Amino acid sequence: xxxxxxIQLLIRRYINSILVRQASSGEPIPLRExxxxxxxxxxxxxxxxxxxxxxxxxxxxxIPGRRGLFVNTDSPACRGPGVDFRILCDDGxxxxxxxxxxxxxxxxxxxxxxxxxxxxxxxxxxxxxxxxARELMEIPCYAYLWIRPEPSLFPVAEKLxxxxxxxxxxxxxxxxxxxxxxxxAILFDYEEFGRDRxxxxxxxxxxxxxxxxxxxxxIEALSRKLESYGEKLDxxxxxxxxxxxxxxxxxxxxxxxxxxxxxxxxxxxxxxxxTFSSFISDVPELRNIPIYLENAPAAVRFRxxxxxxxxxxxxxxxxxxxxxxGACAAEIMRRLLKNPGRFPNCKITDYQPNNEKI
Numbered sequence: 001x002x003x004x005x006x007i008q009l010l011i012r013r014y015i016n017s018i019l020v021r022q023a024s025s026g027e028p029i030p031l032r033e034x035x036x037x038x039x040x041x042x043x044x045x046x047x048x049x050x051x052x053x054x055x056x057x058x059x060x061x062x063i064p065g066r067r068g069l070f071v072n073t074d075s076p077a078c079r080g081p082g083v084d085f086r087i088l089c090d091d092g093x094x095x096x097x098x099x100x101x102x103x104x105x106x107x108x109x110x111x112x113x114x115x116x117x118x119x120x121x122x123x124x125x126x127x128x129x130x131x132x133a134r135e136l137m138e139i140p141c142y143a144y145l146w147i148r149p150e151p152s153l154f155p156v157a158e159k160l161x162x163x164x165x166x167x168x169x170x171x172x173x174x175x176x177x178x179x180x181x182x183x184x185a186i187l188f189d190y191e192e193f194g195r196d197r198x199x200x201x202x203x204x205x206x207x208x209x210x211x212x213x214x215x216x217x218x219i220e221a222l223s224r225k226l227e228s229y230g231e232k233l234d235x236x237x238x239x240x241x242x243x244x245x246x247x248x249x250x251x252x253x254x255x256x257x258x259x260x261x262x263x264x265x266x267x268x269x270x271x272x273x274x275t276f277s278s279f280i281s282d283v284p285e286l287r288n289i290p291i292y293l294e295n296a297p298a299a300v301r302f303r304x305x306x307x308x309x310x311x312x313x314x315x316x317x318x319x320x321x322x323x324x325x326g327a328c329a330a331e332i333m334r335r336l337l338k339n340p341g342r343f344p345n346c347k348i349t350d351y352q353p354n355n356e357k358i
Contacts, residue, residue, distance in 0.1 A: 007042045008050035009138075028063060028070035085333075086139060088146040092124030092132070092153060099296055101147045103319045104170045107326020108145055112333065127152070133159035143333055145170065151179050158182070166336035168329045183342045186328050188321060189349040194221030196314060197264050200292055202229045209233075210260035212251075212269050214240040252283045259285075264292045280306060294318050324348055 036047045051069060054060040061072040089101050097105065126132045133156050136144065143166035149157055160167045161184055169185040180187055194217070201209050202225075211233075213219060223233040239254055241247045247269070255263075263286070280286060290310045293299040296318040303311040325348050332343055 007040050007046050010040060011036060011047060011050035012054065028061065028072055031060065031069045031071055033068065085143050085145055086136075086141040088124070088136075088144060088149065090148050091150050092146075092156075097147075099298070099318070100322050103322030104147055104326040104329070105145070107323035108170075108330045108333075109326075110323075111327040111330035124153075124156075129153070129155035129159060132156045133163070136160060137163060137165060142166065143337060144168070145329055145333070149181065154179075154181050157184065161342060164340040166333060166340050168332050168336065170325050170329050180345065183345060184332075184336075185345045186325050186332065187345055187347045188325060189347050190215055190218045191221035192349060194218040194223075195225045197292060198222045198225030198229075200312070201262065201264070202226065202231065204262070204290070206262045206290075208259065208261045209237055210255065210258060210263050211238045212240065212263065212265035213238070214242075215266065218266075248279065252279075255283055255285050260289060262290045262292065266294065269293070280309070321348055 031051075033044050033047045033051070037044045040047070051060050055062075055069070058072060060069045062068075063070055087105060089097055124132050124135060126135060132153070136156070137160065144160065146157060146167060146169045148171060149169055157167050157169060158181075167184055169181050171180050171185045171187050193215070197211075197218075198221070201222075211219065211222070219233075219238055226233050236258070237260075239251070241250055287308055287310075290312055292312050293302070295313040295316065299311070299313060303309070303313070328346065328348060332346075335343065
């Protein structure tokens with residue numbers, strides 16, 4: 001995109017920001033072409049080219065007897081669809097969404113019906129922050145929803161925010177050792193997971209739990225909750241094996257040595273179960289202990305496929321809090337479209353405990 005094209009895109013964003021702010025006023029808003037040209041340090045010809053499509057869409061009008069263009073806030077085109085979003089996920093190159101990301105996007109789109117018109121992938125070519133930010137600002141869109149941006153790319157989001165570009169980050173990280181963005185992020189309170197699992201362990205009088213996770217905050221919350229019951233979590237009870245081969249090679253031996261009376265695992269372990277169909281038969285001890293997984297579709301299918309296992313799921317579905325993150329992102333995006341800038345990080349706490357007793 002050449003410089004003229006970039007200026008035209010900025011002008012369209014500017015005009016649409018007026019529509020979002022004042023669409024309910026019903027009064028045409030004067031728009032001076034000369035003032036726009038001065039504001040964007042360009043020519044009146046470039047402004048007219050940028051406004052041409054907006055006039056065809058009914059967003060800008062001319063009023064007989066009055067000079068200049070007017071923002072037509074009474075037009076259905078202004079109050080209806082008119083904001084194009086782009087979605088980034090993880091490193092900005094991934095265009096396959098996992099279940100969590102799909103739920104976040106669905107929650108976002110369902111909560112943004114009045115100004116929503118388009119939502120599609122955006123891709124990064126460069127990993128250098130300045131260049132990556134320039135790439136994103138040249139894409140013809142009005143805002144970004146970035147799901148779980150990698151910490152190395154936080155500077156990219158920061159540059160977009162500094163440029164007045166509406167950016168909302170849905171930072172549903174499961175690895176709690178990962179830092180989170182400084183602002184414009186919606187976080188999920190995974191400590192609720194720890195408290196929920198501790199209550200399940202306590203309620204069923206388990207004394208030798210095996211915890212499969214690398215979620216530091218979740219594990220700390222689990223440990224504190226057990227301590228409130230007068231119980232203590234043995235540090236050796238926490239296991240994390242990052243690769244499928246390590247799980248295959250080491251987890252059976254850990255289970256046999258520790259002889260746990262229950263297994264509490266995050267969502268990644270049942271993917272390993274599915275990958276290694278023989279894993280269940282290789283570790284017969286799994287048939288004798290309750291297994292607590294996340295209530296996600298893969299876990300539900302896994303339980304249906306293996307009725308011989310004592311699999312338990314939380315009462316709340318994993319999709320529910322993810323939908324709430326998306327809905328919250330939509331609400332924040334409304335504010336940013338009206339007043340671009342920063343908002344303090346907020347945390348979603350919508351995880352209800354499982355009251356099931358074995």
